[in-house]
Structure formats: structure tokens, C-alpha cells
Amino acid sequence: MTNTAAIVGGGVIGGGWAARFSLMGWQVRIFDPDPEAERKVGAVLDGARRALPMLYDTSMPEPGTVVYCATLAEAVAGAGWIQESVPEQLDLKHEVLSGIQANCRAEAIICSSTSGFKPSELQDGAERPEQILVAHPFNPVYLLPLVELVPSVNNGVEVIDKASKTLSSIGMQPLHVKAEIDAHIADRLLESVWREALWLVRDGIATTQEIDDAIRYGFGLRWAQMGLFETYRIAGGEAGMRHFMAQFGPCLKWPWSKLTDVPDFTNELVDSIAGQSDAQSGHMSIRELERLRDDNLVAILRALKGRDAAAGGLITRHEETMRKPLARTIPLVTVRRSVPVDWADVNGHMNEGRYGQVFSDASEELMRHVGADRAYIDAGNSYFTAETTIKYLAETLVSEEFYVETRVRLGAGKKLRLWHEMKRATDGTLLATCDQFLLHVSLETRRSCPPLPKVQAAVEALAKDHDHG
Structure with missing residues (x-):
């Protein structure tokens, strides 16, 4: 069953929530009476679609659809997660929350983006106070992971746990604020x-x-x-x-x-x-400032990711939950991702050294596919690259999506030869190729040796299939 999130209030924060949920595969419905809401949220979505995928070194989930609803009832009906992001006026929030509860499922989670009000204040007079919590994010919601999850004594452990798991599943870091206080932490x-x-x-x-x-x-x-x-x-x-x-x-x-x-x-x-x-x-215009902000945040977070530290470590762990086994196609699609901003060189296109990283990542995905995974390496076995020939055929620009197709040209004993083709996702343009020769080695002796039988059989089978594919 597809997850559905309803966003009530399409300002900067509401638009950020819509982008975060949609890009993580949720269907999103938006309600905001502002006639300019679709245009405003659209600008936020455009920025998120460009920036968020650059945080990850794997393919993103299939984006969920974003629908703009004419009524509050239409937006919240059947939704599992409802995010209220209307202006910071308590009377207005009470009115909106009442309308939400009159039209939503009793088991839906209703969260407010409020930066100041306590959950008990929001729950005052509510039909089902146990359903309402605070989930206070930070702008831009689609990049910054922190969200303050604030319950009151009315909220049960099950609701808090469910909300926390949902937020974690879309790549956020829920901070459970255990005591109610104005403006949270x-x-x-x-x-x-x-x-x-x-x-x-x-x-x-x-x-x-x-x-x-x-x-x-x-x-x-x-x-x-x-x-x-x-x-x-x-x-x-x-x-x-x-x-x-x-x-x-x-x-x-x-x-x-x-x-x-x-x-x-x-x-x-x-x-x-x-x-x-x-x-x-x-x-600088607001759009220019937003792009500068997004690019800087991507670069900082990716730098932290490289050190497996703080928010970067969170991205690494979330990325592992998004990684899927390779489909058994000929050729194998080993990489599917976008070009992050920190891969650009002085000419504004992807640095030539990053092509080597792309093809290295492709070979590592193939290694996992045949069983030469982390456990195999920890046990003292691996493949080392002995030679590569890379040809650069077309420019690749920041935020462009691409994929790599990989064929096993030789899989005999300790020898492995791979042919990689990097292609632009939008039109299949061939961007670069790599002829890569590897040798299986013992990490104990640091010398070449035959792979273990299971890996060798998998490599030889791929070589046979790809020779006839």
C-alpha cells in the first residue's frame, strides 16, 4: 500500500515537507487556500528535486505524486501522515486541527510544524488529543534532518514510536523532546x-x-x-x-x-x-540565495558523510536502507544516481577523477552482486584493479542523473575484466566508458590468488551470460 501524506499549509515549511515526503516515495496531497500556493510550492519542489538526490550515492525511490486539493477534507481523507504548517496563530491552528480531525482517519498521525506552541496547547479542545503531536523541522526541510518530535501526556508510546519511525524512514533525525516547553529546544x-x-x-x-x-x-x-x-x-x-x-x-x-x-x-x-x-x-535574488544555500549544504553534508560523522553518518545509514540488489539484466545496471555539487571542477562539469570513482563504485556493486561483499573482504579476500582505460565522450554537469551499465568480459580464475558505460539518464547519451582489469587477491599475503568457489562460479556465469547477451 502506498503511503500518503497530507500537507496543510503550503508555505516554505509546508513546501519543504511536501518535497521531503514526495522524494522519499510518498504520495502527497497539499491544501492551502492561497491562489499562489501551487506556484510557491512548485519553486520549493524544484529546488528539492535538484538538491536532495545529490546527498545520496544510490538511486532515489520513485517520487510520489504531488496533488493540490481544493478542500481540506479532500487532502486529509485516508492520509496516514498529516502535517499542519499554517501560520503561528493558536486560534487558527485550533480551527485547522479541528477540520483535520473531522475528516481524517482516527489512526492517522497529525503533526504540527509549530516552532513555539506546546502540543498540549494544540490539543486543547481537540476531539482526539492523543492523535496530535509537534514535529518541528528546520528550513529547508528537504535537506536538514533534525525534527523536534514533542508529545504531551496525552500521547501514547505507540503513537510516538510510530511517528519517530516514519520520520526516520524519510531520512530525518527525530529528536524526542520529553518535556513540554515553549519553543522546544x-x-x-x-x-x-x-x-x-x-x-x-x-x-x-x-x-x-x-x-x-x-x-x-x-x-x-x-x-x-x-x-x-x-x-x-x-x-x-x-x-x-x-x-x-x-x-x-x-x-x-x-x-x-x-x-x-x-x-x-x-x-x-x-x-x-x-x-x-x-x-x-x-x-542576489532569493532563488540565487536558495541555490547557494542548497549547494553549500550538500557539500557540507557530503563532506560529513565522507567522515561518517554527525548528519553525514545519518545519510550513510539511510542510504543503506535504500540500496537494492541489482536486477538480473544484461548488461547489469550497477550505478544510478546524480552528480553532486562537490564533483564539479573549475570548468563547471564533472571532474575527470570522479569518473574513476563512478566506475570504481560500479565494480564494487558488481562485487557485492557476485558475493564479494563486505563480509568476503573482512574474511581476507578481494579484487584489486590492475589497469583501467577511461574515455571521456561528453560533458556531465552538476545535478544531472546518470547510470552505468556493466558487462563481465572476462571471468577466468583470478582474472576479471569489466566493461562499463556511463550514460545520461534523460536520453541515454554515452558519457564515458571504462575498460577495467582486476585481479583477485589475498588480503593476508597481498598477492593474487583464485577467488573462493562461490564467487568464482558467479563471475564465470556472468561472463558466459554477458558474452551471449
Whole structure:
């Protein structure tokens, strides 16, 4: 049965949810009375379709359809997941949630994207309060994995567990907030930084760009992969967190910040911040800024993925759940993916070294197919590449989708020869070829040797099939 998600409210957050669910294979229905909703959500979907697949080194699920509904009832009827993302007005949210419950299944999960309201406030007066939770994401929802999952005492363990598993299945990192509090966890931290930033601008100490530079060139990079407390633990040196607290704890009593006070939100302060922001970023359109943001996030997350750290490790683990056995076709389709932004060179197309990676990935997929998998390698056996000849036939650009077809040209004893063809997904254009010769080796002696019988039989069978295919 196909999963269906209903998105109520098609703003930036609602559009991001729609993109995340759709690109992970869910059917999506959207309701928003704004006559411009389809255009606005469409722009978010376009950005997500370009960016999200670049996070993964495997083929994406078949995208689910996105349907714009004329009524709330039509959108939520039969949906398993309903995400409310209307403006932050409690009366409005109560009205919308009431309409949802009047038309949805009793077993459906209803989550609010609210950044500030507690779930008990949303549940107040609801027909089925146990059905409503908070699932607060971060923009862009289709790239940033964190979602604060906040229940109240009305929500049972089964509902929380089901919601958490659903969010994990679409590549997100649910943070179960166990105690209700206004603005949850992350926004309270963000609000503290935001208030101090307002004072720094208000008092003429720093401009908007100087504050942003302090974050993006300094501690923001540390926070992206380590968070706050682990960062400070390292700052304590070999003595660890206890030493750090003893050394820097007294500083909390010093008047370094104005977090206990809030500046008046005057027209002068608004004008000052808006003017400085225009000077900083006004030369770029919103779409240009979004693309810059998306490309940077893809590159950062892929870098973290290469280190199997933080959000990058999450992508690696999620990717394994998306990986499927190779279909038994002739030739074998060993790779199907898109070109990530960090593979581009100075000419704006895929770096020549990345073709080698693509064909290496193709051979590794074939290895898994014949049984020379991780366990086989851990047991001391593998194939080493002895020679490759790569021919570059056409340009490949960032975000383009491609696939690799692989034939076994020789599979005799310790010798294995593969022929790879890399093709553009949209029209089958041949982009590059690779003639690859490998030798089976013992990882103990680091010398060539015959493969184990099961792998050898599988390789020889493929060579026979591909010779006649």
C-alpha cells in the first residue's frame, strides 16, 4: 500500500515537507487556500528535486505524486501522515486541527510544524488529543534532518514510536523532546543567539555581516558536526569537560551578554537591520540565495558523510536502507544516481577523477552482486584493479542523473575484466566508458590468488551470460 501524506499549509515549511515526503516515495496531497500556493510550492519542489538526490550515492525511490486539493477534507481523507504548517496563530491552528480531525482517519498521525506552541496547547479542545503531536523541522526541510518530535501526556508510546519511525524512514533525525516547553529546544537556543545579535547591532558593535561571519567562519562549522557540549569538552583539553567548566564557568557571572534583556523592537532597529542585510545580500535574488544555500549544504553534508560523522553518518545509514540488489539484466545496471555539487571542477562539469570513482563504485556493486561483499573482504579476500582505460565522450554537469551499465568480459580464475558505460539518464547519451582489469587477491599475503568457489562460479556465469547477451 502506498503511503500518503497530507500537507496543510503550503508555505516554505509546508513546501519543504511536501518535497521531503514526495522524494522519499510518498504520495502527497497539499491544501492551502492561497491562489499562489501551487506556484510557491512548485519553486520549493524544484529546488528539492535538484538538491536532495545529490546527498545520496544510490538511486532515489520513485517520487510520489504531488496533488493540490481544493478542500481540506479532500487532502486529509485516508492520509496516514498529516502535517499542519499554517501560520503561528493558536486560534487558527485550533480551527485547522479541528477540520483535520473531522475528516481524517482516527489512526492517522497529525503533526504540527509549530516552532513555539506546546502540543498540549494544540490539543486543547481537540476531539482526539492523543492523535496530535509537534514535529518541528528546520528550513529547508528537504535537506536538514533534525525534527523536534514533542508529545504531551496525552500521547501514547505507540503513537510516538510510530511517528519517530516514519520520520526516520524519510531520512530525518527525530529528536524526542520529553518535556513540554515553549519553543522546544532548538528555537530557544536560536532565540538566545538572535536576541544577542539584535543587541550587538542595536548598540553599533557589529553589523549583520560581521555577526554572520563570526558564525559561519567560526563556531558554526564546529556546531555543524559536534554540537555545543562536545565542542566545549574538547576545549577542556585532556582534563575534559570538568576542567572546562572550572575554567570558564565563572565567566557566566560576567556581563558579557544581554540575554536577560530584550531591546525594544523600534522602527529604527528594524530599518538598521534591514538596510545592513540589503547591503550584505541584496545583490542576489532569493532563488540565487536558495541555490547557494542548497549547494553549500550538500557539500557540507557530503563532506560529513565522507567522515561518517554527525548528519553525514545519518545519510550513510539511510542510504543503506535504500540500496537494492541489482536486477538480473544484461548488461547489469550497477550505478544510478546524480552528480553532486562537490564533483564539479573549475570548468563547471564533472571532474575527470570522479569518473574513476563512478566506475570504481560500479565494480564494487558488481562485487557485492557476485558475493564479494563486505563480509568476503573482512574474511581476507578481494579484487584489486590492475589497469583501467577511461574515455571521456561528453560533458556531465552538476545535478544531472546518470547510470552505468556493466558487462563481465572476462571471468577466468583470478582474472576479471569489466566493461562499463556511463550514460545520461534523460536520453541515454554515452558519457564515458571504462575498460577495467582486476585481479583477485589475498588480503593476508597481498598477492593474487583464485577467488573462493562461490564467487568464482558467479563471475564465470556472468561472463558466459554477458558474452551471449
